[in-house]
Amino acid sequence: MQTETKIDWAGATAPTLEDFEAMADAAYARLPSEFRAVCEGLIIRVEDFPDDDVLDEMKCESEFDLLGLFQGRGLAQRGAAAETGEFPNMVWLYRRPILDYWASHEETLGAIVTHVLVHEIGHHFGFSDDDMEEIEGRAE
Known part of the structure; x- marks a missing residue:
């Protein structure tokens, strides 16, 4: 019989x-x-919220609307050589919106972080939703 681990939420x-x-x-x-x-060379950054420029660009109604963001060039946009002064590809994860999402869903926080990370990367590198679901499954 498996015992349940209790978390001291208090x-x-x-x-x-x-x-x-x-x-x-x-x-x-x-x-x-x-x-x-x-x-290769991907940088992962975590902030509490997206900045105002990102919220405006993404047409968000609230700072809680965006869980993550990929900034950079996906495979379709990459040429043979990087442009001078080009920043590396980055994924931004937004802590407070992710926590808000977690509070209203039944997924674990780790699963949500993995999901956001995979989807932000995957959409910009041409992966289908089925591909990303399989990648997430293999990461568990």
Whole structure:
């Protein structure tokens, strides 16, 4: 018989930006190697919220509307050589919107972080939703 682990919610605190970075790094490390290969040089950043310019550009009604964002060039936009001064590909994960989403769904926080990470990368590298679902499954 399996025993249930109880969490002391009364003493629990929200994961910090550093906790989220550790979750994102762990999630990325669990992704299949062929998926990570297309992400060479990818930088993962965690912030509480997207900045106002991003919210305006994405036409968000609230700072809670965006869980993550890929900034850079996907495979379709990449040429033979990078442009001078070009920034590396980056994925931004937004802690507060992710926590808000987590609070109203039955998924684990780690699963949500993995999902956002895979989807932000995958859409810009031409992966289908089915491909990304399979990649997430292999990361678990």
